[in-house]
Amino acid sequence: MNRREFTSSRKLDHLRICLDENIETGTTGFEEIRLVHEALPDSDMDSLSLKTRFLGHDLGSPLFISAMTGGHPETKEVNAVLGEIAGELGLGIGVGSQRAAIENPDLADTFSIVREKAPNTFIVGNLGIVQLRDHGIEWAEQAVEMIDADALAIHLNFLQESIQPEGDHDAGGCQAALRELCGELKVPVIVKETGSGISYETGIRCYGAGAACIDIGGYGGSSWALIESHRSGSVAGREDLYLKGLGERFGEWGLPTAVSLYEVTRCGGPVIASGGLRSGIDVAKALVMGAGLTGMALPLLKPAFEGPDTLRETIRIIHQELRISMFLTGKSRISELPQARWYLTGKTREMIENLQGGERIGH
Secondary structure, three states: OOHHHHHHHHHHHHHHHHHHOOOEOOOOOHHHEEEOOOOOOOOOHHHOEOOEEEOOEEEOOOEEEOOOOOOOHHHHHHHHHHHHHHHHHOOOEEOOOOHHHHHOHHHOHHHHHHHHHOOOOOEEEEEEHHHHHHHOHHHHHHHHHHHOOOEEEEEEOHHHHHHOOOOOOOOOOHHHHHHHHHHHOOOOEEEEEOOOOOOHHHHHHHHHOOOOEEEOOOEOOEOHHHHHHHHHHOOOOHHHHHHHHHHHHHHHOOOEHHHHHHHHHHHOOOEEEEOOOOOHHHHHHHHHOOOOEEEEOHHHHHHHHHOHHHHHHHHHHHHHHHHHHHHOOOOOEHHHHHHOOEEEOHHHHHHHHOOOOOOOOOO
16 A cells, blocks of 8 residues: 555544544533523524624634545545535535645545535635645645635644654654745635644744634544544554553543633634534633634534434534523624633633633633
8 A cells, every 4th residue: 555545544544433433532621611691681592693704704603614534535425515514504614634635636526525515615724734844835735726725724633643653753843834834825824733732832832933823622522542542453463552552541631622722812813612512502612712713523523424414403403502502691692702701610720720820710
């Protein structure tokens, strides 16, 4: 199997593991956030608007369909469903890592189907920072052109790389590559973590490099350490069993999503909250804390495999939960949610209070 065939096969392995195995770990911290109830809301719940604007794009709601898949012939159909519903509802959507299709252009339609199905919505391309460093802006431009992307996510996945049998352990030169890209690419650059969260310090470095947005990808949802653990354990051999154990032990590594969100919103730039969000109530809490969009992947993946009707209904329920949360905090528009009061308890509060130069929590 050559390199490009191997990359494509690995994408299918990851997808099957996400569908068939328990790869979620920990908690996001959102369970320890309580929004203040408005007992006398002065609004009509059924007329509340979920529309929002992000990076210059008008969207049907703040729900962002996070990067999931692509890069193997069997992934085209699910991306078609995701694209169809994103286009229908006016939702932003990200595609999975486009490396496989850059290495093998025959796979480009597994990604471009999203733009075909959603010609007018906000679509985000995806490339790993290691591939950016090694191949430069040319690969980034190919990723954007492939799907006529409105922005490009550069994903940070060094926990996964550490566990992955064929992972790249060298992060040298990545920040310089990011800075160069941000200065040259024609579309905004989003820096995206993949399940371990982003700290205040890293957020400052990313915005300082020119990133237009940070997608925090916090701990509490899908764990790429566990995904790689399952993948390593499926192949007999001493080295693979060693990596399987590493994946299991590092399954609890990272900043909980709520903590990462609290830190990165203090860096001053736009933020997408992702990592373990499971309901419209989680969406509301993330927006109250300052997120501009809220990303979900795994909760939408299985419904997408069942077809557009199931995915549409899943999103309808999330939207209704968000609408009820807005109503019960007395807010009529998405832009008003950061004004809602909230309380924080438990370990999440302890972590935030331990921030150097800690600030008052809630408002």
